[in-house]
Protein backbone atom coordinates (compact mmCIF):
# COMPACT_ATOMS: atom_id res chain seq x y z
CA UNK A 1 0.00 0.00 0.00
CA UNK A 2 1.30 3.42 -0.88
CA UNK A 3 2.50 5.72 1.89
CA UNK A 4 -0.17 8.31 1.15
CA UNK A 5 -2.95 5.74 1.68
CA UNK A 6 -2.63 6.00 5.45
CA UNK A 7 -4.40 9.33 5.17
CA UNK A 8 -7.44 7.97 3.37
CA UNK A 9 -8.16 4.81 5.29
CA UNK A 10 -10.67 3.29 5.96
CA UNK A 11 -11.42 3.24 2.23
CA UNK A 12 -9.20 0.46 0.99
CA UNK A 13 -7.40 0.84 -2.32
CA UNK A 14 -6.78 -2.43 -4.17
CA UNK A 15 -4.39 -2.10 -7.08
CA UNK A 16 -5.53 -4.48 -9.83
CA UNK A 17 -3.18 -5.39 -12.70
CA UNK A 18 -4.49 -4.58 -16.19
CA UNK A 19 -3.47 -6.31 -19.42
CA UNK A 20 -3.65 -2.89 -21.14
CA UNK A 21 -2.27 0.61 -20.57
CA UNK A 22 -1.91 2.13 -17.96
CA UNK A 23 -1.11 -1.26 -16.40
CA UNK A 24 -3.17 -1.02 -13.21
CA UNK A 25 -6.48 0.17 -11.84
CA UNK A 26 -7.51 1.16 -8.33
CA UNK A 27 -10.54 -0.69 -7.04
CA UNK A 28 -11.90 0.85 -3.84
CA UNK A 29 -13.60 -0.90 -0.96
CA UNK A 30 -15.97 1.31 1.00
CA UNK A 31 -16.97 -0.10 4.41
CA UNK A 32 -20.62 -0.44 5.36
CA UNK A 33 -22.00 -0.51 8.89
CA UNK A 34 -22.87 -4.21 8.63
CA UNK A 35 -19.19 -5.13 8.03
CA UNK A 36 -19.73 -5.73 4.31
CA UNK A 37 -18.16 -3.53 1.63
CA UNK A 38 -19.10 -1.72 -1.53
CA UNK A 39 -16.63 -2.33 -4.33
CA UNK A 40 -16.08 0.58 -6.73
CA UNK A 41 -14.53 -0.47 -10.06
CA UNK A 42 -12.98 -3.89 -10.44
CA UNK A 43 -10.44 -4.30 -13.23
CA UNK A 44 -10.62 -5.98 -16.60
CA UNK A 45 -9.84 -9.68 -16.68
CA UNK A 46 -8.97 -10.77 -13.16
CA UNK A 47 -10.94 -9.21 -10.30
CA UNK A 48 -9.23 -8.12 -7.06
CA UNK A 49 -8.94 -10.45 -4.09
CA UNK A 50 -11.58 -9.34 -1.60
CA UNK A 51 -11.06 -9.24 2.18
CA UNK A 52 -14.73 -9.89 2.99
CA UNK A 53 -18.29 -9.89 1.66
CA UNK A 54 -19.37 -7.21 -0.81
CA UNK A 55 -22.96 -6.06 -1.07
CA UNK A 56 -22.72 -4.21 -4.38
CA UNK A 57 -20.37 -3.66 -7.28
CA UNK A 58 -20.40 -0.10 -8.57
CA UNK A 59 -18.66 0.89 -11.79
CA UNK A 60 -17.79 4.54 -12.31
CA UNK A 61 -18.22 4.03 -16.06
CA UNK A 62 -18.46 1.20 -18.56
CA UNK A 63 -14.89 1.09 -19.86
CA UNK A 64 -13.41 -2.42 -19.81
CA UNK A 65 -10.63 -1.63 -17.32
CA UNK A 66 -13.32 -0.57 -14.82
CA UNK A 67 -16.09 -3.08 -15.52
CA UNK A 68 -14.56 -6.05 -17.40
CA UNK A 69 -14.30 -8.25 -14.30
CA UNK A 70 -17.67 -7.17 -12.84
CA UNK A 71 -19.79 -10.03 -14.22
CA UNK A 72 -17.28 -12.57 -12.91
CA UNK A 73 -17.44 -10.96 -9.47
CA UNK A 74 -21.22 -10.84 -9.54
CA UNK A 75 -21.30 -14.58 -10.28
CA UNK A 76 -18.87 -15.26 -7.44
CA UNK A 77 -20.50 -13.02 -4.80
CA UNK A 78 -24.13 -12.49 -5.81
CA UNK A 79 -23.62 -8.72 -5.46
CA UNK A 80 -25.57 -6.60 -7.99
CA UNK A 81 -23.75 -4.37 -10.49
CA UNK A 82 -24.73 -0.70 -10.33
CA UNK A 83 -23.89 2.15 -12.69
CA UNK A 84 -25.39 5.22 -14.35
CA UNK A 85 -28.22 4.51 -16.80
CA UNK A 86 -26.26 5.95 -19.75
CA UNK A 87 -23.43 3.47 -19.17
CA UNK A 88 -25.88 0.57 -19.03
CA UNK A 89 -27.07 1.71 -22.47
CA UNK A 90 -23.49 1.51 -23.77
CA UNK A 91 -23.26 -2.07 -22.52
CA UNK A 92 -26.68 -2.98 -23.93
CA UNK A 93 -25.59 -1.64 -27.33
CA UNK A 94 -22.76 -4.19 -27.40
CA UNK A 95 -25.42 -6.84 -28.01
CA UNK A 96 -26.32 -5.19 -31.30
CA UNK A 97 -22.85 -4.43 -32.66
CA UNK A 98 -23.95 -3.79 -36.25
CA UNK A 99 -26.02 -0.83 -35.12
CA UNK A 100 -23.28 1.08 -33.28
CA UNK A 101 -20.54 -0.04 -35.67
CA UNK A 102 -22.53 1.43 -38.56
CA UNK A 103 -23.14 4.67 -36.67
CA UNK A 104 -19.48 4.98 -35.73
CA UNK A 105 -18.34 4.07 -39.24
CA UNK A 106 -20.51 6.86 -40.65
CA UNK A 107 -18.89 9.40 -38.32
CA UNK A 108 -15.39 8.16 -39.12
CA UNK A 109 -16.11 8.14 -42.84
CA UNK A 110 -17.35 11.74 -42.72
CA UNK A 111 -14.19 12.59 -40.78
CA UNK A 112 -11.99 11.43 -43.65
CA UNK A 113 -10.82 8.09 -42.22
CA UNK A 114 -9.87 5.87 -45.20
CA UNK A 115 -11.85 2.66 -45.78
CA UNK A 116 -8.89 0.38 -44.97
CA UNK A 117 -8.37 2.06 -41.60
CA UNK A 118 -12.12 1.92 -40.89
CA UNK A 119 -12.08 -1.83 -41.52
CA UNK A 120 -9.27 -2.23 -38.99
CA UNK A 121 -11.13 -0.08 -36.44
CA UNK A 122 -14.24 -2.18 -36.95
CA UNK A 123 -12.33 -5.43 -36.40
CA UNK A 124 -10.69 -3.99 -33.30
CA UNK A 125 -14.03 -2.76 -31.90
CA UNK A 126 -15.60 -6.19 -32.42
CA UNK A 127 -12.66 -7.81 -30.65
CA UNK A 128 -12.85 -5.31 -27.77
CA UNK A 129 -16.41 -6.42 -26.96
CA UNK A 130 -14.94 -9.44 -25.20
CA UNK A 131 -13.06 -7.19 -22.77
CA UNK A 132 -16.37 -6.09 -21.21
CA UNK A 133 -16.74 -9.62 -19.81
CA UNK A 134 -20.54 -9.73 -20.22
CA UNK A 135 -21.03 -6.86 -17.77
CA UNK A 136 -24.63 -5.64 -17.47
CA UNK A 137 -26.34 -3.30 -15.02
CA UNK A 138 -28.65 -4.71 -12.34
CA UNK A 139 -29.47 -1.29 -10.91
CA UNK A 140 -28.97 2.30 -11.92
CA UNK A 141 -27.40 5.10 -9.92
CA UNK A 142 -28.51 8.65 -10.65
CA UNK A 143 -26.91 11.98 -9.90
CA UNK A 144 -27.45 12.87 -6.25
CA UNK A 145 -28.21 9.32 -5.09
CA UNK A 146 -27.11 8.85 -1.52
CA UNK A 147 -25.73 5.54 -0.22
CA UNK A 148 -25.25 5.16 3.53
CA UNK A 149 -21.81 3.80 4.47
CA UNK A 150 -19.75 3.44 7.64
CA UNK A 151 -18.09 6.73 6.58
CA UNK A 152 -21.36 8.63 6.42
CA UNK A 153 -23.24 9.30 3.20
CA UNK A 154 -21.64 8.56 -0.15
CA UNK A 155 -23.17 10.81 -2.79
CA UNK A 156 -23.15 10.01 -6.51
CA UNK A 157 -22.11 12.88 -8.78
CA UNK A 158 -22.74 12.56 -12.51
CA UNK A 159 -19.61 13.79 -14.29
CA UNK A 160 -20.06 13.28 -18.05
CA UNK A 161 -17.25 13.92 -20.55
CA UNK A 162 -14.83 11.00 -20.49
CA UNK A 163 -17.94 8.80 -20.62
CA UNK A 164 -21.55 9.97 -20.88
CA UNK A 165 -22.60 8.29 -17.65
CA UNK A 166 -19.40 8.70 -15.64
CA UNK A 167 -19.94 8.88 -11.87
CA UNK A 168 -17.79 10.20 -9.02
CA UNK A 169 -18.55 9.50 -5.36
CA UNK A 170 -18.29 12.12 -2.64
CA UNK A 171 -17.99 11.49 1.09
CA UNK A 172 -18.75 14.96 2.51
CA UNK A 173 -18.16 13.94 6.14
CA UNK A 174 -14.67 12.64 5.29
CA UNK A 175 -13.85 15.13 2.50
CA UNK A 176 -13.01 12.28 0.12
CA UNK A 177 -13.85 11.95 -3.56
CA UNK A 178 -13.60 8.78 -5.63
CA UNK A 179 -13.09 10.10 -9.14
CA UNK A 180 -12.82 7.19 -11.62
CA UNK A 181 -11.08 8.57 -14.71
CA UNK A 182 -12.43 12.11 -14.26
CA UNK A 183 -9.52 13.23 -12.07
CA UNK A 184 -6.26 11.26 -12.37
CA UNK A 185 -3.03 12.95 -11.37
CA UNK A 186 -0.62 13.85 -14.22
CA UNK A 187 -3.17 12.85 -16.85
CA UNK A 188 -5.99 14.53 -18.77
CA UNK A 189 -8.79 12.11 -19.65
CA UNK A 190 -9.80 11.33 -23.21
CA UNK A 191 -13.08 13.07 -24.09
CA UNK A 192 -15.52 10.73 -25.81
CA UNK A 193 -17.15 12.63 -28.67
CA UNK A 194 -20.87 13.19 -28.61
CA UNK A 195 -22.54 16.50 -29.35
CA UNK A 196 -21.79 18.76 -26.37
CA UNK A 197 -19.46 16.32 -24.59
CA UNK A 198 -16.55 18.76 -24.20
CA UNK A 199 -18.76 21.37 -22.58
CA UNK A 200 -20.31 18.76 -20.29
CA UNK A 201 -16.79 17.67 -19.30
CA UNK A 202 -15.86 21.25 -18.40
CA UNK A 203 -19.05 21.72 -16.40
CA UNK A 204 -18.31 18.43 -14.57
CA UNK A 205 -14.88 19.73 -13.61
CA UNK A 206 -16.32 23.02 -12.34
CA UNK A 207 -18.83 21.13 -10.26
CA UNK A 208 -16.10 19.02 -8.63
CA UNK A 209 -14.07 22.18 -7.97
CA UNK A 210 -16.98 23.41 -5.84
CA UNK A 211 -16.65 20.46 -3.43
CA UNK A 212 -14.70 20.59 -0.19
CA UNK A 213 -12.19 17.75 -0.64
CA UNK A 214 -9.02 16.72 1.18
CA UNK A 215 -8.16 13.64 -0.85
CA UNK A 216 -8.91 12.54 -4.40
CA UNK A 217 -9.04 8.77 -4.92
CA UNK A 218 -8.48 8.23 -8.65
CA UNK A 219 -8.92 5.06 -10.70
CA UNK A 220 -5.26 5.12 -11.75
CA UNK A 221 -2.19 6.19 -9.77
CA UNK A 222 -1.94 7.35 -6.20
CA UNK A 223 -4.45 9.38 -4.20
CA UNK A 224 -3.65 13.09 -4.26
CA UNK A 225 -4.64 16.44 -2.78
CA UNK A 226 -5.30 19.97 -4.02
CA UNK A 227 -8.08 18.98 -6.41
CA UNK A 228 -8.84 22.59 -7.35
CA UNK A 229 -5.29 23.16 -8.58
CA UNK A 230 -5.53 19.95 -10.60
CA UNK A 231 -8.90 20.97 -12.06
CA UNK A 232 -7.57 24.40 -12.99
CA UNK A 233 -4.67 22.75 -14.85
CA UNK A 234 -7.14 20.48 -16.68
CA UNK A 235 -9.29 23.44 -17.71
CA UNK A 236 -6.23 25.28 -19.06
CA UNK A 237 -5.09 22.13 -20.90
CA UNK A 238 -8.55 21.74 -22.37
CA UNK A 239 -8.67 25.37 -23.52
CA UNK A 240 -5.22 25.19 -25.14
CA UNK A 241 -6.01 21.93 -26.88
CA UNK A 242 -9.28 23.37 -28.19
CA UNK A 243 -7.49 26.46 -29.49
CA UNK A 244 -4.75 24.44 -31.22
CA UNK A 245 -7.22 22.03 -32.88
CA UNK A 246 -9.49 24.85 -34.06
CA UNK A 247 -6.57 26.98 -35.28
CA UNK A 248 -5.14 24.04 -37.25
CA UNK A 249 -8.54 23.36 -38.77
CA UNK A 250 -9.03 27.01 -39.78
CA UNK A 251 -5.48 27.26 -41.16
CA UNK A 252 -5.38 24.01 -43.14
CA UNK A 253 -8.99 22.99 -43.77
CA UNK A 254 -7.91 19.39 -43.20
CA UNK A 255 -10.37 16.62 -42.34
CA UNK A 256 -10.56 15.50 -38.67
CA UNK A 257 -8.55 12.39 -39.65
CA UNK A 258 -5.74 14.39 -41.27
CA UNK A 259 -5.82 16.94 -38.44
CA UNK A 260 -5.45 14.19 -35.82
CA UNK A 261 -2.36 12.84 -37.58
CA UNK A 262 -0.91 16.31 -38.24
CA UNK A 263 -1.37 17.36 -34.60
CA UNK A 264 -0.51 14.21 -32.69
CA UNK A 265 1.39 11.98 -35.16
CA UNK A 266 0.40 8.60 -36.59
CA UNK A 267 -1.42 6.58 -33.91
CA UNK A 268 0.14 3.22 -32.94
CA UNK A 269 -3.02 1.18 -33.58
CA UNK A 270 -6.54 1.42 -35.09
CA UNK A 271 -8.19 2.05 -31.74
CA UNK A 272 -5.92 5.02 -31.02
CA UNK A 273 -6.71 6.38 -34.47
CA UNK A 274 -10.43 6.11 -33.74
CA UNK A 275 -9.99 7.92 -30.42
CA UNK A 276 -7.79 10.65 -31.92
CA UNK A 277 -10.30 11.40 -34.70
CA UNK A 278 -13.23 11.46 -32.28
CA UNK A 279 -11.28 13.73 -29.97
CA UNK A 280 -10.64 16.17 -32.83
CA UNK A 281 -14.42 16.23 -33.37
CA UNK A 282 -15.01 16.90 -29.66
CA UNK A 283 -12.52 19.78 -29.61
CA UNK A 284 -13.71 21.29 -32.91
CA UNK A 285 -17.34 21.50 -31.93
CA UNK A 286 -18.45 25.12 -31.65
Ligand SMILES: [Zn+2]
Nearest residue numbers: 061063162181
Ligand atom coordinates in the same frame (compact mmCIF):
# COMPACT_ATOMS: atom_id res chain seq x y z
ZN1 LIG B 1 -12.27 5.25 -18.76
